[in-house]
Amino acid sequence: MKRIYKVSIWAIALLLLVMGSMVYIMTNQFGKMDALENRHAKFSELTYYSTERNEFISPEKLIFNPEQTTGGDPGFARFFKTSPNAPQFPLPKQMLSKNDFSETPSEYAVYWLGHSTVLLELDGKRILFDPVFENAGPLPIITRRYDVSPLNEKICRRSTLSSLHTTTTTIWKRPPSSFWPTEKYNSLRRLA
Numbered sequence: 580m581k582r583i584y585k586v587s588i589w590a591i592a593l594l595l596l597v598m599g600s601m602v603y604i605m606t607n608q609f610g611k612m613d614a615l616e617n618r619h620a621k622f623s624e625l626t627y628y629s630t631e632r633n634e635f636i637s638p639e640k641l642i643f644n645p646e647q648t649t650g651g652d653p654g655f656a657r658f659f660k661t662s663p664n665a666p667q668f669p670l671p672k673q674m675l676s677k678n679d680f681s682e683t684p685s686e687y688a689v690y691w692l693g694h695s696t697v698l699l700e701l702d703g704k705r706i707l708f709d710p711v712f713e714n715a716g717p718l719p720i721i722t723r724r725y726d727v728s729p730l731n732e733k734i735c736r737r738s739t740l741s742s743l744h745t746t747t748t749t750i751w752k753r754p755p756s757s758f759w760p761t762e763k764y765n766s767l768r769r770l771a
Contacts, residue, residue, distance in 0.1 A: 680705075
């Protein structure tokens with residue numbers, strides 16, 4: 580009888596822990612959108628904002644080719660097919676570490692560091708786009724990033740879990756300047 584009681588207590592505790600974690604994950608948001616009137620007042624002067632559609636409009640025609648999605652048609656099966664649009668040769672790749680970068684940035688170089696992170700060296704400046712300093716998703720099995728080399732600018736263009744991870748946003752608060760080109764979340768303005 581004691582064994583059943585102990586197992587029941589542990590099962591209830593585990594269930595409460597899982598439920599508490601789910602509630603925390605679901606409520607740990609980065610802010611809320613401004614009211615529609617506030618967005619219209621704030622953005623109506625911009626030539627690239629449509630008050631009718633309540634969205635930003637690109638001044639350039641955006642090209643969208645769903646038939647060229649990696650793996651062919653979009654959907655889960657694309658991960659198990661060879662893409663007809665993939666290059667017919669292996670792409671050059673080299674594992675990089677902090678020691679591979681000189682202290683002075685070059686005039687022009689681009690490095691893809693994985694996931695959505697790109698490092699651009701331009702005119703002696705080093706600019707990091709969409710850094711991922713922690714996990715790139717909700718599971719802890721994804722490789723973590725530990726080294727942050729000296730940067731001139733940091734730019735975040737996406738509002739995703741990887742870009743808004745707590746460690747990433749904490750690092751974004753520090754100099755050099757940070758750019759968050761979105762007005763979607765109130766707290767992003769506080770972080771930038």
